[in-house]
Structures are given as C-alpha cells and as structure tokens.
Amino acid sequence: MATAEVAHHDHHDHHPTGLMRWVTTTNHKDIGTLYLIFAFIMFLLGGAMALVIRAELFQPGLQVVDPHFFNQMTTVHALVMVFGAIMPGMVGFANWQIPLMIGAPDMALPRLNNWSFWILPFAATLLMSSFLTGGGGPAAGWTLYAPLTIQGGMGVDLTIFAVHMLGVSSVLGAINIIVTVFNMRAPGMHFMKMPLFVWTWLITAFLLIAVMPVFAGAVTMLLTDRHFGTAFFDPAGGGDPVLFQHIFWFFGHPEVYIMILPAFGIISAIIPTFSRKPLFGYTSMVLAVAGIAFLSFIVWAHHMFTVGMPLVGEIYFMYATMLIAVPTGVKIFNWVATMWRGSMTFETPMLFGVGVVFLFTIGGLSGLMLGITPADFQYHDTYFVVAHFHYVLFSGSAMAMMGGTYYWLPKWTGHMYDEKLGKWHFWLTSIFFNIAFFPQHFLGLAGMPRRIPDYALQFTEFNVISSIGAFGLGITQLLFGYIVYKCIKGGEKATSEVWDNPEGLEWTLPSPPPYHTFETPPVVK
Amino acid sequence: MFPAYATLRAQTSHRAGVVTLSIQIGDGQIPAGSFRAEIRPNRSMSSRNLVVMVICLTVVCLTIGLSFFSLGLWLVLPFAGLEIFVVGVVVGYTIRRSDDHEVVLVTEDDVVVTKHEGRLTREAKFQKYWAWVRLEPGITRMQPSRLKIGSHGRFVEIGKAIEDRERRELSARLKQVLRAAV
Structure with missing residues (x-):
C-alpha cells in the first residue's frame, strides 16, 4: 500500500473546535458531557411538567389545566424523566467513567457512541412535538396501555417513533459498553477487580439488550393495531389488552433496574471514599447486582395484581417479588457495614450517598408493601404507588447521579465545586423531596387515585404540602445547575486524587484528565 | 540456541x-x-470468548422473542433478531480489528x-x-x-x-x- 495513503490516514487526530467539536466528537469524555447536559435539560423539562401537575393539584377542582392536558403532563413527564433524564444521565456517567475506571483509552466503538448520543435530541424533539398535533401529546400514562393508546391521536404515533429512537440509542450504548468492558480492560483489570460502577453498568447493558426488543415489538404492535388493521391488543378485533400489560411490564420491570443499578454503582464508589474503608463485601455486591438483574425478569406481573390473574400466578409473583428484598438487603447492609467504624466525613457527595441509602430504603420498603398481593389490591393505582416510585427513582437514581456529579466533577473539570452551596443543595433537595412525596403515602393509603386532576376535599391538606415541596424541589435544582456551571467556569484547583485516598484508576490521572490518553501509567495490582 | x-x-x-x-x-x-x-x-478478551458472549446473548434474546412469538406477539422476534444482528456485526468488527x-x-x-x-x-x-x-x-x-x-x-x-x-x-x-x- 502506498505511503501517501498511510500519511493521509494519519491526520484524523486533529478535531474541529467550537460547535463542530461537539457534533462530530468521538471522544468518550465529550460524549459523556453531552449526555449529562442533555439529561439535565430533560430533567428540568420533565420537572416543569411535574410542576404543572402539582400546580393543578394544589387545590381541589380544576384551576390551571384541563383534564386532557393534565393527562398529557403525567404521561410525558414520566417518559421524559425515564427515557430523557435518568437513562441518558446514567449513560453520561458510563461514558465518562468506564474508560477511566478500566484503563481504556476510549469506548470501543467511538463513532457508534457519537451516533447513540445524537439520536437523543431528535427523539426528544419528536416526543415534544406530539403536543403540537391535533389530539395533543400521549395521555395514557407512560405505560402506554392499550386500548387507550389505540384510540389516541397522532401524538401517540410520534411518541411510538420517539421511544423507538430512544430505544435504539440505548441499545447501541449498551452494546458499546459491553464491548468496551469485555475487550478494553487494562492488563490486570480482571472482572473481579473492576469497580462496582463498571459491574453495575455491564449488567445493566445486558438487561437493556434483553428487554429493548420486547418494548420495540410492543409499541410496534400498538402502531399496527392503530393503523394497519391488526388486533394484537384491540378487544374490538379479538385482541387482548391484558397481553399488552404483560409485554409492557416484561420490559418495564427490568427497566426500573436499568435505572437504579448504575445508581448502586455510584453509591458504591462514594461511600468507601468518605468512610475511608474499602467496600464491604465486594463479591456479594457483584452477586447481588446479578441476582437483582435476574429476578427482574420473573416478577413483572406484580405491577398488575388487580388485572384478574389466577391465584397461583398472584402467589408466585408475590413470593418472587419478595425475593428481590434479599439481594437489595445485601447491598444496603454492605453500604452500612462499609460506613461502620469508618473515619467518615460528610462532604456533599457523601451526604448524597447516605441520603440515597436512607431514602431508597424507604422506597424499597414501600415496594415490599406493594408486592404483597392482598395489600396491593388496596394500594394499586393510588398515590402510594406514586410515592413509592419517586422514592426509588428520585431519591435513588436522580440523587445518586447528583452525588456522583459532585464526586467526579472536580476530576472532570479540574476545579473544586462550591462545597457550601453543594451542602445547601443536598439539604434543600432532601427536605423538599420529603415534603413533596412523603405525604403522598398518606394520600394513597387514604385512597386518592393517581393520574387525576381533581380530588375529594379530604385530600386537600396533604396535596397542598406536596405541591409546596414539589415547587421547592424544582427551584432547588436550578441551584444544582448553577453550582455545576460555576465549577466548570473556575474555582479552586483540584488535585489528581481530589479526595482523601480514593480507590480507582481515574484518581491516578490529573484533574482534568487529558483529552485522549494518560500521563501516568496505571498500576492494577 | x-x-x-x-x-x-x-x-x-x-x-x-x-x-x-x-x-x-x-x-x-x-x-x-x-x-x-x-x-x-x-x-482484554479473546475472540473466542467474545463469540461465546454473542452466542449467550443470542440464546437469551431468541428465547424471549420466541416465547412472545408463541403467545402471538410475533413482532418481538424481528426486533430481537435485528438487535442480535447488530451485536454480531459490532463484535465481528471488534474481532476483525x-x-x-x-x-x-x-x-x-x-x-x-x-x-x-x-x-x-x-x-x-x-x-x-x-x-x-x-x-x-x-x-x-x-x-x-x-x-x-x-x-x-x-x-x-x-x-x-x-x-x-x-x-x-x-x-x-x-x-x-x-x-x-x-
């Protein structure tokens, strides 16, 4: 082969600057940053929708929006938070951290990585544009249950295409993570030496690959029911709407773990650092994550106890659900045991770490309550469920991401964040979160159904409290944006280690790490 | 010598x-x-082990796809197949490189x-x-x-x-x- 061709090939290391740097980048750090910024924007957007919901529920009666728009808000809020904020946020962490943690120069498939990200803004635009269609956005809840979605307007079609695109992005991201972790670990970085964050993401990636085709198939069948005369789920044509619930939750329950497992990984990085002790029970943590992932495939019908299953089925799904408490309990125990007699300090990441352990446990316990079949007949489709999954997804996933951001932000930017403001952010977030969502347990137990724009008078006080908390929580997140922005722009210089002797290869690099490679060779002992 | x-x-x-x-x-x-x-x-991984990983993924995805196929929800199967195809292409590329x-x-x-x-x-x-x-x-x-x-x-x-x-x-x-x- 001619030398000239080789020489020509050699110049692709130069990359554009300015806007084109971000559009064409294949660098894992750039793409991680893009994912995190996108996730934060969607988090604010989904949060704004939540505030529309809480404004309407501030008082009984209809004051702010009409019921149809209210339903659109509940639906799109959830879709945006699940597919636009939490999942891309976690992928952002994966992009930034996995190559640094396993000693790889980049992700295995950098161009695919770029594509995975740039699908997202278009998918989000498609989802948002559903509001502009004749019938408005989807209004059937994020579960997109048939036959209501079969009857919806064009907004449902746009939503189906949007979730397809989001699914493609997730699957491509998952494939990239699997290939990276399998093939690009530094010599000596054996599987059982990998940081737990890498383990949790590896298992999450397998979950994504296993369940995304199910979701893609489900929404495509919805589409064909709507437009091509099939009757998979349409009872008018002999279809079975309950089958949609089964197929949705076969995807939906692992999806919950897709959102929470990487959060477990982040917490497992934070707690040992600020306890100044190695993670207690590393092997059991890995096995617990794998156990949770496996169990997530066999418990889906606990979301549909009231649908009219045979008693045997109800009992099976109840006991299978109870089993999840075992590996989850192992994890909680190990985090607490890591802190036990540690030289603990409470910088902002640790505050979030401890906060997540405490609040997620509340969400886990209310999940156990929901898993008890006869009790679930009372709680089903009430605000108790809303409280439960917000304790899992906000104070589990979202707060773990906030803690992870504070933990790794000095490494990413080379500057320390404002510790005082960070602590303010934690306390305001935790307090307002509990004001917003703890009363919803009582509302649910008292029988207030979810997804309603109006309610009986006896629910007023708790709804007022909840709405005040929600607005406080929303405004507090602007502070988070300011703290991160301030840290990016400048601040006290961060050292390589940032914290007091943290574990992991990423801390052997300077802060911020070089764009492409490492100045100090890693030592994987 | x-x-x-x-x-x-x-x-x-x-x-x-x-x-x-x-x-x-x-x-x-x-x-x-x-x-x-x-x-x-x-x-960090041999080509053989990467192939084993793809085979395991294929078995899991096809089992799920075929299970839904047997319930009449056949459209899951093509998506599972497409996904496995993409995984295969990507891993094949990785092995080749x-x-x-x-x-x-x-x-x-x-x-x-x-x-x-x-x-x-x-x-x-x-x-x-x-x-x-x-x-x-x-x-x-x-x-x-x-x-x-x-x-x-x-x-x-x-x-x-x-x-x-x-x-x-x-x-x-x-x-x-x-x-x-x-």
Missing part, C-alpha cells in the same frame, strides 16, 4: 497498548542486527513501517540514512503527542495506540537506532 528475537523490553501494564521492542541476534526471518518494534493496542498492529522494522538499509488494520496491510518504506523521527507535542494540552517517522517530506504516524510516555520512549529508542546507523 537463541530465540528468533530477544526482547529488550516488553511492557504489559499499559492502559492504552503494548509495545514490544526486539533486536535480531540469531537466526530468524529478518536480517541480523536489525531492530523491530511492534505496537499493538491492549485487548483485534489483531491491528504496527511493526517498525529497521534493517541495514531501510526503515519499513507496516500497519495491519483489519484485512488491510499497508507498508511504507524509507531509506535508513535519510529517515528521521519526529515527536510532535499535542496542539493543545488536551491532545496527545504524535510520533512520526519518514524521510524526504513523507512521514507516517506510528504509536497511536500507546500513551504519551511510551511514545517518548519509543521515539528515543528509534532515534538511538537510527543515529547508530549513521
């Missing part, structure tokens, strides 16, 4: 790649006294740079007495250095799979070998 190459230095604990420098001191396929550097990126490497061979008269990329093998040859090595620092602090070798205005870049420190060492070694020839 001497081995074909006596390894002067074999690094195995690098993040980015592995460099093996050797000098011919006995019978082998390259002339005696020549210098050889082989640079290959780090790969897993043997990518560069060889810099300095013989009595020539410097030969051979790049093995996938199925392509590209070779650049320079006259040893005119060849020189250039280590360019990154344009910005965030960019890696670039190591080039060539002569008469034609240069090829080598050592992209290794880190800055290793590039510096390789550069110094190559300069030493070329200087010795003059």
Whole structure:
C-alpha cells in the first residue's frame, strides 16, 4: 500500500473546535458531557411538567389545566424523566467513567457512541412535538396501555417513533459498553477487580439488550393495531389488552433496574471514599447486582395484581417479588457495614450517598408493601404507588447521579465545586423531596387515585404540602445547575486524587484528565 | 540456541497498548542486527470468548422473542433478531480489528513501517540514512503527542495506540537506532 495513503490516514487526530467539536466528537469524555447536559435539560423539562401537575393539584377542582392536558403532563413527564433524564444521565456517567475506571483509552466503538448520543435530541424533539398535533401529546400514562393508546391521536404515533429512537440509542450504548468492558480492560483489570460502577453498568447493558426488543415489538404492535388493521391488543378485533400489560411490564420491570443499578454503582464508589474503608463485601455486591438483574425478569406481573390473574400466578409473583428484598438487603447492609467504624466525613457527595441509602430504603420498603398481593389490591393505582416510585427513582437514581456529579466533577473539570452551596443543595433537595412525596403515602393509603386532576376535599391538606415541596424541589435544582456551571467556569484547583485516598484508576490521572490518553501509567495490582 | 528475537523490553501494564521492542541476534526471518518494534493496542478478551458472549446473548434474546412469538406477539422476534444482528456485526468488527498492529522494522538499509488494520496491510518504506523521527507535542494540552517517522517530506504516524510516555520512549529508542546507523 502506498505511503501517501498511510500519511493521509494519519491526520484524523486533529478535531474541529467550537460547535463542530461537539457534533462530530468521538471522544468518550465529550460524549459523556453531552449526555449529562442533555439529561439535565430533560430533567428540568420533565420537572416543569411535574410542576404543572402539582400546580393543578394544589387545590381541589380544576384551576390551571384541563383534564386532557393534565393527562398529557403525567404521561410525558414520566417518559421524559425515564427515557430523557435518568437513562441518558446514567449513560453520561458510563461514558465518562468506564474508560477511566478500566484503563481504556476510549469506548470501543467511538463513532457508534457519537451516533447513540445524537439520536437523543431528535427523539426528544419528536416526543415534544406530539403536543403540537391535533389530539395533543400521549395521555395514557407512560405505560402506554392499550386500548387507550389505540384510540389516541397522532401524538401517540410520534411518541411510538420517539421511544423507538430512544430505544435504539440505548441499545447501541449498551452494546458499546459491553464491548468496551469485555475487550478494553487494562492488563490486570480482571472482572473481579473492576469497580462496582463498571459491574453495575455491564449488567445493566445486558438487561437493556434483553428487554429493548420486547418494548420495540410492543409499541410496534400498538402502531399496527392503530393503523394497519391488526388486533394484537384491540378487544374490538379479538385482541387482548391484558397481553399488552404483560409485554409492557416484561420490559418495564427490568427497566426500573436499568435505572437504579448504575445508581448502586455510584453509591458504591462514594461511600468507601468518605468512610475511608474499602467496600464491604465486594463479591456479594457483584452477586447481588446479578441476582437483582435476574429476578427482574420473573416478577413483572406484580405491577398488575388487580388485572384478574389466577391465584397461583398472584402467589408466585408475590413470593418472587419478595425475593428481590434479599439481594437489595445485601447491598444496603454492605453500604452500612462499609460506613461502620469508618473515619467518615460528610462532604456533599457523601451526604448524597447516605441520603440515597436512607431514602431508597424507604422506597424499597414501600415496594415490599406493594408486592404483597392482598395489600396491593388496596394500594394499586393510588398515590402510594406514586410515592413509592419517586422514592426509588428520585431519591435513588436522580440523587445518586447528583452525588456522583459532585464526586467526579472536580476530576472532570479540574476545579473544586462550591462545597457550601453543594451542602445547601443536598439539604434543600432532601427536605423538599420529603415534603413533596412523603405525604403522598398518606394520600394513597387514604385512597386518592393517581393520574387525576381533581380530588375529594379530604385530600386537600396533604396535596397542598406536596405541591409546596414539589415547587421547592424544582427551584432547588436550578441551584444544582448553577453550582455545576460555576465549577466548570473556575474555582479552586483540584488535585489528581481530589479526595482523601480514593480507590480507582481515574484518581491516578490529573484533574482534568487529558483529552485522549494518560500521563501516568496505571498500576492494577 | 537463541530465540528468533530477544526482547529488550516488553511492557504489559499499559492502559492504552503494548509495545514490544526486539533486536535480531540469531537466526530468524529478518536480517541480523536489525531492530523491530511492534505496537499493538491492549485487548482484554479473546475472540473466542467474545463469540461465546454473542452466542449467550443470542440464546437469551431468541428465547424471549420466541416465547412472545408463541403467545402471538410475533413482532418481538424481528426486533430481537435485528438487535442480535447488530451485536454480531459490532463484535465481528471488534474481532476483525483485534489483531491491528504496527511493526517498525529497521534493517541495514531501510526503515519499513507496516500497519495491519483489519484485512488491510499497508507498508511504507524509507531509506535508513535519510529517515528521521519526529515527536510532535499535542496542539493543545488536551491532545496527545504524535510520533512520526519518514524521510524526504513523507512521514507516517506510528504509536497511536500507546500513551504519551511510551511514545517518548519509543521515539528515543528509534532515534538511538537510527543515529547508530549513521
């Protein structure tokens, strides 16, 4: 082969600057940053929708929006938070951290990585544009249950295409993570030496690959029911709407773990650092994550106890659900045991770490309550469920991401964040979160159904409290944006280690790490 | 009995790649006294194990797809198949590129740079007495250095799979070998 061709090939290391740097980048750090910024924007957007919901529920009666728009808000809020904020946020962490943690120069498939990200803004635009269609956005809840979605307007079609695109992005991201972790670990970085964050993401990636085709198939069948005369789920044509619930939750329950497992990984990085002790029970943590992932495939019908299953089925799904408490309990125990007699300090990441352990446990316990079949007949489709999954997804996933951001932000930017403001952010977030969502347990137990724009008078006080908390929580997140922005722009210089002797290869690099490679060779002992 | 190459230095604990420098001191396929550097990126899993991983994923996805197919929800199956196809293509690409490497061979008269990329093998040859090595620092602090070798205005870049420190060492070694020839 001619030398000239080789020489020509050699110049692709130069990359554009300015806007084109971000559009064409294949660098894992750039793409991680893009994912995190996108996730934060969607988090604010989904949060704004939540505030529309809480404004309407501030008082009984209809004051702010009409019921149809209210339903659109509940639906799109959830879709945006699940597919636009939490999942891309976690992928952002994966992009930034996995190559640094396993000693790889980049992700295995950098161009695919770029594509995975740039699908997202278009998918989000498609989802948002559903509001502009004749019938408005989807209004059937994020579960997109048939036959209501079969009857919806064009907004449902746009939503189906949007979730397809989001699914493609997730699957491509998952494939990239699997290939990276399998093939690009530094010599000596054996599987059982990998940081737990890498383990949790590896298992999450397998979950994504296993369940995304199910979701893609489900929404495509919805589409064909709507437009091509099939009757998979349409009872008018002999279809079975309950089958949609089964197929949705076969995807939906692992999806919950897709959102929470990487959060477990982040917490497992934070707690040992600020306890100044190695993670207690590393092997059991890995096995617990794998156990949770496996169990997530066999418990889906606990979301549909009231649908009219045979008693045997109800009992099976109840006991299978109870089993999840075992590996989850192992994890909680190990985090607490890591802190036990540690030289603990409470910088902002640790505050979030401890906060997540405490609040997620509340969400886990209310999940156990929901898993008890006869009790679930009372709680089903009430605000108790809303409280439960917000304790899992906000104070589990979202707060773990906030803690992870504070933990790794000095490494990413080379500057320390404002510790005082960070602590303010934690306390305001935790307090307002509990004001917003703890009363919803009582509302649910008292029988207030979810997804309603109006309610009986006896629910007023708790709804007022909840709405005040929600607005406080929303405004507090602007502070988070300011703290991160301030840290990016400048601040006290961060050292390589940032914290007091943290574990992991990423801390052997300077802060911020070089764009492409490492100045100090890693030592994987 | 001497081995074909006596390894002067074999690094195995690098993040980015592995460099093996050797000098011919006995019978082998390259002339005696020549210098050889082989640079290959780090790969932590064998091709066989990657294939096993794809097979396991295929079994899981097809089991799920076929289960829904048996319930009449056949549209899950094509998506599962499509996904497995993409996984297969990606892993196949990875396996194909897993043997990518560069060889810099300095013989009595020539410097030969051979790049093995996938199925392509590209070779650049320079006259040893005119060849020189250039280590360019990154344009910005965030960019890696670039190591080039060539002569008469034609240069090829080598050592992209290794880190800055290793590039510096390789550069110094190559300069030493070329200087010795003059």
